[in-house]
Structure formats: structure tokens, C-alpha cells
Amino acid sequence: MEPAIERTPRQPRKSVLRIKCPHCGNDSDFLEVADGVILTTRYHQNKDGSFTQEGDESQILGEIKFFCGECNADLSHFHNRFLEMLF
């Protein structure tokens, strides 16, 4: 039996291009590498001397690069598109 509710097929978003490495064709594994990172983590010391992490105030000062996860080609020109498609 078919369900009575009519299912509207989801329209694929137009002009969605998958990022694909032009060197090796990889389109599934990528690396994001940040330069000049200051890792700052805030801790609170509890009464018993133990510590609890309260926050992460890390800052990226340098460039963020984007690489193919297979052949390590620099794909930084795809990084903005990567960020748009990051959910």
C-alpha cells in the first residue's frame, strides 16, 4: 500500500558542485590546516583540587589552508566553498 501523503521529491540545490581534487580526483577526504594557532583553554580549579574545563578561547592568527586528503595538493581556492558547505 502506498502512503496517502504525497511525497514531494526534494529538489537538488542548483549549482552545487562537489569539490574535487583536480590532481587525483579525490572528492571525499580533505584537510583543513590552520597556521599560527594560539590554543587557550580556560580551567576552573575545584575545591578538591581537580580542574574543570570552562572554555576554549583559541585563536587562529595565520592562514587557513585547505588540502586534498589523498595527494595533499593545495586546494585553498576551494576553502570558501568548503566553508559554505560545512554544516
Ligand SMILES: [Zn+2]
Ligand atoms: Zn588530490
